[in-house]
Amino acid sequence: xxxxxxxxxxxxxxxxxxxxxxxxxxxxxxxxxxxxxxxxxxxxxxxxxxxxxxxxxxxxxxxxxxxxxxxxxxxxxxxxxxxxxxxxxxxxxxxxxxxxxxxxxxxxxxxxxxxxxxxxxxxxxxxxxxxxxxxxxxxxxxxxxxxxxxxxxxxxxxxxxxxxxxxxxxxxxxxxxxxx
Numbered sequence: 001x002x003x004x005x006x007x008x009x010x011x012x013x014x015x016x017x018x019x020x021x022x023x024x025x026x027x028x029x030x031x032x033x034x035x036x037x038x039x040x041x042x043x044x045x046x047x048x049x050x051x052x053x054x055x056x057x058x059x060x061x062x063x064x065x066x067x068x069x070x071x072x073x074x075x076x077x078x079x080x081x082x083x084x085x086x087x088x089x090x091x092x093x094x095x096x097x098x099x100x101x102x103x104x105x106x107x108x109x110x111x112x113x114x115x116x117x118x119x120x121x122x123x124x125x126x127x128x129x130x131x132x133x134x135x136x137x138x139x140x141x142x143x144x145x146x147x148x149x150x151x152x153x154x155x156x157x158x159x160x161x162x163x164x165x166x167x168x169x170x171x172x173x174x175x176x177x178x179x180x
Contacts, residue, residue, distance in 0.1 A: 004033040004076035007066065009085030009092075011106070012045040012054065020105070020159060023172050024080050027179065033078070038065050038085070051110065055087055062088050071098055078122075078179075082106055083132075083157065090114035103179060106157050108132050112141050123148040123178045127155035150178060 006028035008016045016025070016037035025035045040061055048054045071077050077100040081089035086107040091114060093100055104111060104124040109132065115121070124142055128135045128151055135151045142149040152159060152171055159175070161167040 002034065002074045003031070004028070004078065005069070005071065005074045006033045006035050006078040006080055007089075007100075008035070008037045009062070009079060009081035009089045010038060010040055011083030011085050012040070012043075014082045014158065015039075015041065019168070020172050020175060021080065021082070023176050024103070024179065027176055028078065028080075033076070034074075036066070036069065038062060051084075051108075054084060055091070058084060058088055059091060062092060066092070071096075071100075076101065078103070080105070083108060086111040087114060090116075090119070093119060103175075105175070106130055106132070106159060107138070109137075112138075115145075115147075117145065121147045123150050125150045125152065125159065125175055125178070127152045127157065127159055129154060129156040131157060148178075150174070 008021050008025060010016050029035050040058055043057055045054055079089040079100045080103045082105040086104045087110050089102060090111055099120060101120045101122050103122045106126055107124055124138060126133060126135055126138050138149055155161055159171060
């Protein structure tokens with residue numbers, strides 16, 4: 001049996017080439033995990049009018065890109081997801097009856113409705129200036145379900161400090177520490 005696999009589920013504008021995903025993928029790879037970075041670059045998200053349509057199109061891409069993966073071959077399965085990717089990761093867990101460990105980065109409201117009580121959540125991470133979900137709503141959800149969460153003061157949905165590259169690097173380090 002293989003050590004583990006980490007699957008990166010990107011968002012609509014936050015690809016697996018972003019520094020945060022690169023760091024998480026590198027850390028898991030260094031621990032002997034296989035890493036899969038899903039690619040949604042072919043999906044014209046700007047032309048898609050509804051969240052439901054975006055989910056449906058992206059779900060087909062996920063199914064295609066993970067179709068040959070035998071998750072049963074791994075001791076540990078980790079889903080690292082961001083924004084729309086958090087919805088896709090939660091759906092994939094449910095649809096394929098897996099029990100991965102999740103790191104939900106900037107989950108959306110819809111994500112919260114999809115998190116199964118049996119889901120194994122490493123943490124949920126959100127910036128206090130996120131326009132899609134409030135820290136108060138995330139905190140209430142997580143506290144009620146005993147899910148660890150981490151609020152990053154003063155950053156938005158990108159989890160970056162656009163005015164301070166060093167702070168962004170520290171944020172990446174802090175998020176990476178959640179997976180240790």
